[in-house]
Amino acid sequence: DTAVSQTPKYLVTQMGNDKSIKCEQNLGHDTMYWYKQDSKKFLKIMFSYNNKELIINETVPNRFSPKSPDKAHLNLHINSLELGDSAVYFCASSRLAGANVLTFGAGSRLTVL
Protein backbone atom coordinates (compact mmCIF):
# COMPACT_ATOMS: atom_id res chain seq x y z
CA ASP A 1 0.00 0.00 0.00
CA THR A 2 1.27 3.44 -0.90
CA ALA A 3 1.95 5.50 2.23
CA VAL A 4 1.58 8.95 0.65
CA SER A 5 -0.29 9.03 -2.64
CA GLN A 6 -0.77 12.00 -4.94
CA THR A 7 -3.01 12.42 -7.94
CA PRO A 8 -2.59 13.20 -10.72
CA LYS A 9 0.99 12.20 -11.40
CA TYR A 10 1.14 14.39 -14.48
CA LEU A 11 -0.89 17.48 -15.27
CA VAL A 12 -0.60 19.58 -18.43
CA THR A 13 -2.78 22.66 -18.67
CA GLN A 14 -3.06 26.12 -20.18
CA MET A 15 -2.22 29.41 -18.53
CA GLY A 16 -5.15 30.91 -16.66
CA ASN A 17 -6.76 27.59 -15.80
CA ASP A 18 -7.55 26.37 -12.28
CA LYS A 19 -6.31 22.94 -11.21
CA SER A 20 -6.11 20.78 -8.10
CA ILE A 21 -3.68 18.15 -6.85
CA LYS A 22 -4.84 15.69 -4.23
CA CYS A 23 -2.83 14.01 -1.51
CA GLU A 24 -3.69 11.26 0.92
CA GLN A 25 -1.59 9.52 3.57
CA ASN A 26 -2.46 6.25 5.31
CA LEU A 27 0.29 6.43 7.93
CA GLY A 28 -1.80 8.00 10.67
CA HIS A 29 0.48 11.05 10.64
CA ASP A 30 -0.74 14.31 12.12
CA THR A 31 1.12 16.71 9.84
CA MET A 32 1.13 17.10 6.08
CA TYR A 33 3.14 19.34 3.78
CA TRP A 34 3.35 20.62 0.24
CA TYR A 35 6.77 21.19 -1.30
CA LYS A 36 7.58 22.66 -4.71
CA GLN A 37 10.55 21.35 -6.69
CA ASP A 38 11.59 23.62 -9.54
CA SER A 39 13.38 22.73 -12.77
CA LYS A 40 16.75 22.97 -11.02
CA LYS A 41 15.61 20.41 -8.41
CA PHE A 42 15.47 23.04 -5.66
CA LEU A 43 12.94 22.02 -3.00
CA LYS A 44 10.99 24.60 -1.06
CA ILE A 45 8.28 24.22 1.58
CA MET A 46 4.98 25.82 0.64
CA PHE A 47 2.50 24.81 3.34
CA SER A 48 2.23 22.67 6.42
CA TYR A 49 -0.94 21.48 8.12
CA ASN A 50 -1.22 19.86 11.54
CA ASN A 51 -4.49 18.10 12.28
CA LYS A 52 -6.26 20.09 9.56
CA GLU A 53 -4.91 23.43 10.77
CA LEU A 54 -2.48 25.57 8.79
CA ILE A 55 0.80 25.99 10.68
CA ILE A 56 3.20 27.09 7.98
CA ASN A 57 2.49 29.27 5.00
CA GLU A 58 5.64 30.34 3.25
CA THR A 59 5.74 33.16 0.76
CA VAL A 60 3.41 31.63 -1.79
CA PRO A 61 1.02 33.56 -4.07
CA ASN A 62 -2.54 33.50 -2.78
CA ARG A 63 -3.50 31.77 -6.03
CA PHE A 64 -2.38 28.66 -4.16
CA SER A 65 -4.91 27.47 -1.61
CA PRO A 66 -4.40 24.30 0.41
CA LYS A 67 -7.38 22.48 1.88
CA SER A 68 -7.34 19.77 4.50
CA PRO A 69 -10.75 18.07 4.93
CA ASP A 70 -9.25 15.70 7.50
CA LYS A 71 -5.79 14.93 8.79
CA ALA A 72 -5.25 12.21 6.18
CA HIS A 73 -5.81 14.54 3.22
CA LEU A 74 -4.18 17.75 2.04
CA ASN A 75 -5.21 19.04 -1.37
CA LEU A 76 -3.62 21.88 -3.29
CA HIS A 77 -5.75 24.12 -5.47
CA ILE A 78 -4.13 26.57 -7.85
CA ASN A 79 -6.06 29.40 -9.51
CA SER A 80 -5.11 31.32 -12.65
CA LEU A 81 -2.11 29.16 -13.45
CA GLU A 82 1.05 30.88 -14.70
CA LEU A 83 4.06 29.57 -16.62
CA GLY A 84 6.20 29.86 -13.48
CA ASP A 85 3.96 27.41 -11.66
CA SER A 86 5.40 24.59 -13.77
CA ALA A 87 7.18 22.32 -11.31
CA VAL A 88 6.93 19.04 -9.49
CA TYR A 89 4.78 19.32 -6.37
CA PHE A 90 5.48 16.90 -3.55
CA CYS A 91 3.16 16.06 -0.74
CA ALA A 92 4.71 14.75 2.47
CA SER A 93 3.65 13.78 5.96
CA SER A 94 5.23 13.38 9.37
CA ARG A 95 4.17 12.09 12.74
CA LEU A 96 4.62 15.39 14.54
CA ALA A 97 4.46 19.04 13.53
CA GLY A 98 7.90 20.22 12.51
CA ALA A 99 9.26 16.69 12.72
CA ASN A 100 12.30 16.12 10.65
CA VAL A 101 11.55 12.70 9.17
CA LEU A 102 9.16 13.16 6.30
CA THR A 103 7.50 10.57 4.10
CA PHE A 104 7.11 11.91 0.58
CA GLY A 105 4.68 11.10 -2.18
CA ALA A 106 5.94 10.36 -5.69
CA GLY A 107 5.23 13.88 -6.90
CA SER A 108 2.86 15.56 -9.33
CA ARG A 109 4.48 17.13 -12.36
CA LEU A 110 2.58 20.25 -13.41
CA THR A 111 3.27 21.75 -16.83
CA VAL A 112 1.67 25.07 -17.70
CA LEU A 113 1.66 25.93 -21.41
Add this chain to the structure above:
Amino acid sequence: AQSVTQLDSQVPVFEEAPVELRCNYSSSVSVYLFWYVQYPNQGLQLLLKYLSGSTLVKSINGFEAEFNKSQTSFHLRKPSVHISDTAEYFCAVSENAGNMLTFGGGTRLMVKP
Protein backbone atom coordinates in the same frame (compact mmCIF):
# COMPACT_ATOMS: atom_id res chain seq x y z
CA ALA B 1 18.52 31.47 9.47
CA GLN B 2 19.69 28.06 8.38
CA SER B 3 20.95 27.24 4.90
CA VAL B 4 22.45 24.27 3.10
CA THR B 5 24.98 24.22 0.26
CA GLN B 6 25.68 21.20 -1.88
CA LEU B 7 28.73 22.21 -3.85
CA ASP B 8 28.44 19.65 -6.63
CA SER B 9 25.35 19.62 -8.81
CA GLN B 10 26.49 16.43 -10.57
CA VAL B 11 28.95 13.71 -9.64
CA PRO B 12 29.76 11.12 -12.32
CA VAL B 13 31.53 8.03 -11.07
CA PHE B 14 32.27 4.53 -12.31
CA GLU B 15 30.66 1.50 -10.73
CA GLU B 16 32.54 0.12 -7.71
CA ALA B 17 34.45 3.38 -7.23
CA PRO B 18 34.18 5.37 -3.99
CA VAL B 19 32.15 8.56 -3.88
CA GLU B 20 31.73 11.59 -1.65
CA LEU B 21 28.85 14.04 -1.94
CA ARG B 22 29.56 17.27 -0.14
CA CYS B 23 27.20 19.19 2.11
CA ASN B 24 27.88 22.31 4.14
CA TYR B 25 25.38 24.10 6.30
CA SER B 26 25.05 27.45 7.98
CA SER B 27 23.35 27.89 11.34
CA SER B 28 23.82 29.84 14.54
CA VAL B 29 22.53 27.02 16.76
CA SER B 30 22.76 23.26 17.06
CA VAL B 31 21.36 21.38 14.11
CA TYR B 32 19.92 18.10 13.01
CA LEU B 33 21.20 16.88 9.64
CA PHE B 34 19.73 14.59 7.03
CA TRP B 35 20.36 13.03 3.65
CA TYR B 36 17.41 12.19 1.46
CA VAL B 37 17.59 10.28 -1.84
CA GLN B 38 15.30 10.72 -4.84
CA TYR B 39 15.32 7.92 -7.41
CA PRO B 40 14.08 8.79 -10.92
CA ASN B 41 10.39 9.66 -10.99
CA GLN B 42 9.96 9.02 -7.30
CA GLY B 43 9.56 11.04 -4.13
CA LEU B 44 12.32 11.62 -1.59
CA GLN B 45 13.27 8.91 0.88
CA LEU B 46 15.23 9.37 4.08
CA LEU B 47 18.70 7.85 3.69
CA LEU B 48 20.25 8.70 7.06
CA LYS B 49 20.14 11.31 9.81
CA TYR B 50 22.23 12.83 12.57
CA LEU B 51 20.35 13.98 15.66
CA SER B 52 22.88 13.49 18.46
CA GLY B 53 25.52 11.06 19.73
CA SER B 54 28.01 9.48 17.36
CA THR B 55 29.00 11.84 14.60
CA LEU B 56 29.27 8.96 12.10
CA VAL B 57 25.90 7.67 10.91
CA LYS B 58 25.24 4.84 8.50
CA SER B 59 22.47 3.67 6.21
CA ILE B 60 21.48 0.09 5.48
CA ASN B 61 22.74 0.26 1.88
CA GLY B 62 26.35 1.17 2.62
CA PHE B 63 26.23 4.97 2.73
CA GLU B 64 27.62 6.86 5.67
CA ALA B 65 27.89 10.52 6.67
CA GLU B 66 29.96 12.27 9.28
CA PHE B 67 28.90 15.37 11.16
CA ASN B 68 31.81 17.78 11.46
CA LYS B 69 30.81 20.70 13.65
CA SER B 70 34.01 22.70 13.20
CA GLN B 71 33.71 22.54 9.42
CA THR B 72 29.90 22.73 9.46
CA SER B 73 29.77 19.78 7.09
CA PHE B 74 27.84 16.55 6.69
CA HIS B 75 29.41 14.84 3.68
CA LEU B 76 27.94 11.60 2.36
CA ARG B 77 30.26 8.76 1.38
CA LYS B 78 30.12 5.27 -0.02
CA PRO B 79 33.23 3.12 -0.54
CA SER B 80 31.87 1.30 -3.61
CA VAL B 81 28.87 2.48 -5.61
CA HIS B 82 26.42 0.45 -7.68
CA ILE B 83 24.48 1.37 -10.80
CA SER B 84 21.36 1.34 -8.62
CA ASP B 85 22.74 4.22 -6.54
CA THR B 86 22.13 6.57 -9.47
CA ALA B 87 19.79 9.19 -8.04
CA GLU B 88 19.50 12.75 -6.77
CA TYR B 89 20.77 13.22 -3.22
CA PHE B 90 19.55 16.05 -0.99
CA CYS B 91 21.15 17.26 2.20
CA ALA B 92 18.82 18.93 4.69
CA VAL B 93 19.13 20.74 8.01
CA SER B 94 16.81 21.59 10.86
CA GLU B 95 17.73 23.86 13.74
CA ASN B 96 15.70 21.98 16.35
CA ALA B 97 13.08 19.31 16.67
CA GLY B 98 10.27 21.71 15.97
CA ASN B 99 11.73 23.49 13.02
CA MET B 100 11.20 22.85 9.34
CA LEU B 101 13.69 21.17 7.07
CA THR B 102 15.75 23.33 4.71
CA PHE B 103 17.04 21.42 1.72
CA GLY B 104 20.18 21.91 -0.32
CA GLY B 105 20.03 22.15 -4.10
CA GLY B 106 20.71 18.45 -4.61
CA THR B 107 23.55 16.45 -6.15
CA ARG B 108 22.91 14.10 -9.02
CA LEU B 109 25.00 10.96 -8.61
CA MET B 110 25.51 9.25 -11.96
CA VAL B 111 27.06 5.79 -11.72
CA LYS B 112 28.47 4.51 -15.00
CA PRO B 113 29.28 0.87 -15.86
